[in-house]
Amino acid sequence: DSGVTQTPKHLITATGQRVTLRCSPRSGDLSVYWYQQSLDQGLQFLIQYYNGEERAKGNILERFSAQQFPDLHSELNLSSLELGDSALYFCASKPGQGVGGYTFGSGTRLTVV
Amino acid sequence: ILNVEQSPQSLHVQEGDSTNFTCSFPSSNFYALHWYRWETAKSPEALFVMTLNGDEKKKGRISATLNTKEGYSYLYIKGSQPEDSATYLCASTGGGNKLTFGTGTQLKVEL
Numbered sequence: 493d494s495g496v497t498q499t500p501k502h503l504i505t506a507t508g509q510r511v512t513l514r515c516s517p518r519s520g521d522l523s524v525y526w527y528q529q530s531l532d533q534g535l536q537f538l539i540q541y542y543n544g545e546e547r548a549k550g551n552i553l554e555r556f557s558a559q560q561f562p563d564l565h566s567e568l569n570l571s572s573l574e575l576g577d578s579a580l581y582f583c584a585s586k587p588g589q590g591v592g593g594y595t596f597g598s599g600t601r602l603t604v605v
Numbered sequence: 606i607l608n609v610e611q612s613p614q615s616l617h618v619q620e621g622d623s624t625n626f627t628c629s630f631p632s633s634n635f636y637a638l639h640w641y642r643w644e645t646a647k648s649p650e651a652l653f654v655m656t657l658n659g660d661e662k663k664k665g666r667i668s669a670t671l672n673t674k675e676g677y678s679y680l681y682i683k684g685s686q687p688e689d690s691a692t693y694l695c696a697s698t699g700g701g702n703k704l705t706f707g708t709g710t711q712l713k714v715e716l
Contacts, residue, residue, distance in 0.1 A: 535706040536706075540703060548703050593654050596641075597648055
């Protein structure tokens with residue numbers, strides 16, 4: 493157990509639907525990052541939050557949004573889902589914004605049918 | 606180099622062999638280079654974070670070197686064991702905070 497908790501582990505939903513993925517960072521970590529891994533692609537950075545504020549944005553679609561709550565957990569909302577959104581979504585956390593390794597959660601496998 | 610590139614894409618070695626992989630990254634605006642080990646059905650696990658040119662880090666049989674001027678890093682595994690089988694990811698940060706990952710090198714160590 494890495495200390496980063498992601499729920500649910502698996503999610504199957506239909507096109508056009510909306511889902512919410514949840515991440516609880518390791519205790520004491522203020523930074524949360526979301527990554528997407530699609531088939532045959534590397535981990536793609538989506539968005540970063542630090543202590544409740546958005547700090548960096550990557551290749552995140554407008555249909556996707558995220559937030560970090562006062563208790564530091566984060567949610568990634570994916571709406572108007574398309575087949576191509578099927579992927580493994582990882583959350584990672586780290587204590588601050590400096591140099592240091594990320595601690596990854598075990599991911600949420602999203603399948604859009 | 607605009608992206609992080611890793612080679613080879615996959616590698617099969619025999620138990621006891623030593624092996625190495627390459628990670629190439631943009632040398633301009635470099636901040637840090639990360640190596641992660643990712644076993645199937647588990648989450649990526651941090652191996653090393655390196656920032657200085659010429660840096661060398663070691664953890665057991667695994668070591669890594671960094672050349673920030675030419676934009677590459679090598680990961681070495683000495684005396685490979687079946688439990689070393691995993692995908693090895695490298696990622697760089699340049700200025701900002703986001704990690705840009707390579708697509709990984711998939712290592713399979715056979716008995």
